[in-house]
Amino acid sequence: MSNLSDDTLRKAVTSQKQLSIVKAQIASKEKERKILSLTVRELGSVPTDGQSTMYKGVGKMFIEQDRAEINKEHASQEKTLSEEISNLSKKAKYLEKQFDEANGQLKDIFHSQQRQAAAQ
Template sequence: MSQLPDDTLRKILAQIQQTAHQSSRNLSLSRAQTAQKDKERRILQLTIAEIGTFPRTEAVKLYKGVGKMFVNVPRDAMEKDLRNQEKELSDDIVNLNKKSKYLEKQYQEASAQLRDIFHSSESKS
């Protein structure tokens, strides 16, 4: 292996460190977003289950919050809207999990490269 100048080695090491740090930070952010979306999805599931316990009569009125007001919404429309929201959140969670796996792999690779560099420099000393 040819000897690279110290300046070039420092730049490579800084780039690897930056990649590891950025991947770690983005991984934490992605996991936090996943947890938040999962919480929202569970709340929607509970809401759907609660609406399902109501009798299917015209006497039961459902209201949807719109800003500072509430609007009377038919039950079927409310359930459809909630199920669509749940599906969107589930899709978002799947995508965030994929992103997390990619970022975790990227972080592990950068960390492994750093370990290899430091172990090889220790063995040369």
């Protein structure tokens, strides 16, 4: 019986650790998406003046790029971030379910041992 409770306890702890890691990843991706959204909004407010050339920061230098290309790149990044957040959310729900199940099993084990001790 103790082997079962050890495995269940280990599963609960592992699930909790993984869940906290996934939640941190979700927060990080949400932050990236917010920064990207602000960048897109600011670039949208810049007048075109007949020019469609902009500069993109790469490391310590800037590269000249077409405005349409930058907009396309931002849209792609937004789509990728949304997909990653969706996948991480699904993983978080799974881990929460796994953690709840392990906690339920631990409670059942604890209550059954209490009943056995009371019966003696």
